[in-house]
Amino acid sequence: MHSKTIAELAEGLKIGDFSSEELTKSFLQRIKQYDAELNSFITVSEDHALAQARAADELIAKGASSVLTGIPLAQKDIFCTNGIKTTCGSKMLDNFIAPYDATVIHHFNQAGAVMLGKTNMDEFAMGSSNETSFYGSVKNPWDTTTVPGGSSGGSAAAVAARLAPAATGTDTGGSIRQPAALCGLTGLKPTYGRISRYGMIAFASSLDQAGTFTQTAEDSALMLNVMSGFDEKDSTSVDKDVPDYTANLSQPLNGLKIGLPKEYFGEGLNADVAKVVEEAVAEYKKMGAEIVDISLPNSHLSVPAYYVIAPAECSSNLSRFDGVRFGYRCEDPKDLEDMYKRSRGEGFGEEVKRRIMIGAYVLSAGYYDAYYLKAQKIRRLISDDFKAAFEKVDVIMGPTSPEVAFKAGEKSDDPVSMYLSDIYTIATNLAGLPGMSVPCGFSNKMPVGLQIIGNYFDESRLLNIAHQYQQTTGWHKQMPEGYK
Amino acid sequence: MEWETVIGLEIHTQLATRSKIFSGAATAYGAEPNTQACxxxxxxxxxxxxxxxxxISMGVKFGLALDAEIGMTSVFDRKNYFYPDLPKGYQTTQMDFPIVGKGSLIIELEDGTTKVIGVTRAHLEEDAGKSLHEDFHGMTGIDLNRAGTPLLEIVSEPDMRSAKEAVAYMRKMHSLVRYIGISDGNMQEGSFRCDANVSVRPKGQKEFGTRAELKNINSFRFVERAINIEVERQIDLLEAGGTVVQETRLYDADKDETRSMRSKEEANDYRYFPDPDLLPIKITSEFVEQIRETLPELPDAKKARFIESFALKAEDVATIISSRETADYFEIVADKCGDAKLAANWVIGELSGYLNKEDTDIIASPVTAEMLALLLTRIKDDTISGKIAKQVFEALWNGEGENADAIIESKGLKQITDTGAIEAIVDEIIAANPEQVEQFKAGKEKVLGFFVGQCMKASKGKANPGQLNQLIRDKLK
Structure with a gap:
């Protein structure tokens, strides 16, 4: 049961092969069995999950179910869940129980999906290895001495080890696509504004976007159908019709124009990874696609611009964690200033504090123009690069990550090298474009991800392109030894 | 040395929206702490x-009322600082692209002259909560009911040269925001308050002196006193060879002094940047025109019209139009009774007296405009005298009858206009006071008043005063 996709499980539930309760219990059992080692969950909501499963079974029996009814899912612990602890991977929120559901959670509840629990993540989604979590690092099921990627590392590891058939994530600079690549999964970050951010704890508001970890592109489409849409509680969500994302999956790819940016295949890319990605591109050529060399000339500016804009926004977004109304408060504060300093000093981890300081600095009087304003101008240049590219091609392909999963601890003391893990993914967030990572082979027995970047709101096409690849290749079906 | 005062005001006016600027929570005043915070x-x-x-509509309406530039694209920014009653650690406000740009306001000075005061801008922002230091035994309580209440901050140019001008500006602005219905202007509840930037410079000098900012003043009287005291302080300081430091000061009404809150060095770096959670607001010219349609007649236009069509004194009109409700009330009374002068006298006199005494707003007056109009009509048609009318007014105020006619009837206050009846009274009084008759005949005109008084008393005030006068004169000849 555990190795099935959402589509297959939905079919099984529908024809009565198994109940949602049985299915949920089997995943809960796997979590018990494997997660002590992987540490992919912060909270396992067993009672809640079983109650949801039983309710789903009733809906199915009545014939009132939809595709996701009764399907167990794991939710990144960045989405607020009414009555169940939401930590965002931080000591700051170790005691925080939201009195509301994130819109994403609300949509899954409405669809009758089952929440197995809340997955581990880098603290406040800041990290690329899931090593900054207050709840300990997460291990990559493909090789537990390596990292699963981050910040949605818990979701990636949980789905890779089939502790859940699929999971949600969030992607601010690559936090879905990079861990999906490192864990051999299909990861989707939709267009900025496609999915409501309400109840999703903000890291960098203008970049954050929710998305999915699944085994297949088809499953991504099924989840996206439920998650997408305008939300009046989020002014930045876009009021645009939600198509049926499964409708175009089977379109042939004849004549598809794929752009390969030369900047994504240059220095810094592991040669083995490059080879695997090139083979995947060759596969598309066989399927009838046309390959076009393109350039995104400002690519090299994306990491520096991102590390001004994202910290700037986070420094302000994280100001509300002050020990006054909720979350961590230090013991016996002397006075107000002492309470602020110690609550925040003790409640936040190193990487979060580093980014708050960078952010406060780039916004401060006298530096704003040189950093924040300049980064915003670069952001525009990067968007313009993509705009020009999409006049020539339908989609852009390249590697998701410059290398396969690295060893735990390898980059922990070197923030800049850690930041470079997201060198190919960050630009899409700056431009607000949708992007996917699709498993496309292995290097040193570790999964490699192919990144596909689309034009605004072109998720249907991305899913179609990924799905077609998954019809002719079997990389996405590979599972890590020891979790089969 | 002769000194010149320079004043600029930042007025915070609470907008009369039902819910908060960024949430659905109610904005009503006075609820239990934290019951109106979502x-x-x-x-x-x-x-x-x-x-x-x-x-946004209210901001645009204000801009139109000032004939100011409207920000067709306006942007919300975050002003970052830590304070316990500032829940997000930043205030959402407008920095570079406010909803209202340059405009101006004409104020009237005591000598009857007018002066144009420049308005730099007006922007939308959210209010913070309240910190409560009493009743918590060394701790601080936080009430977030007010957090997120919409404010319009109206920033003036440093165009005012005296505390009196500042008060005139503030009063005019207060009247305007209430006229156009964007604020209740309630100063006790903090719906209308101001910060005053005050500096002095030697008369004739071009450059401004260093200013101090007086924070959070919530009455016209305090504005005037705070500014005067601050001006005195700065002049004393300068004349003693000292310098004014740029700082924020607080006016203490109890001690009648201003004192330093924080200096420029201690001032926060607010790290403003555009709020990424809110998209820029783009306004269409159609929207602006729709709002323009809803603008009422503004105070200056109303004043001109009242002076013109009612032939009233300028100072009476100024009093009447000080609030839109008073002006509306007056206009109904004047139209219905057909005597604007009489209507003005009663609205400014009797009615205002009662309203002040009972601390009641004109909208809540137990004597409605229609009721007063009927009462005045009864003076005009000689049913009652002006003096009796005051009795009737009091009875109306106390709810003793549904209108003037009912009270006149039930209390039997109808004026005696029957010549025979008045004659009988006059004859009786003359017969009873031969001594005064003699005095009158000896040329002592003043005694006439005595007879009128006695006759009026005998008629219980109901005799028609004109008729009475004439009859007494005739009889005494």
């Missing part, structure tokens, strides 16, 4: 602001 107002993790469109 997840957004509390700044809980993951929640997002949603702009209340009514606040």
């Amino acid at each position: 997840a957004v107002d509390l700044g809980l993790p993951g929640v997002l602001p949603v702009l209340n469109k009514e606040a």
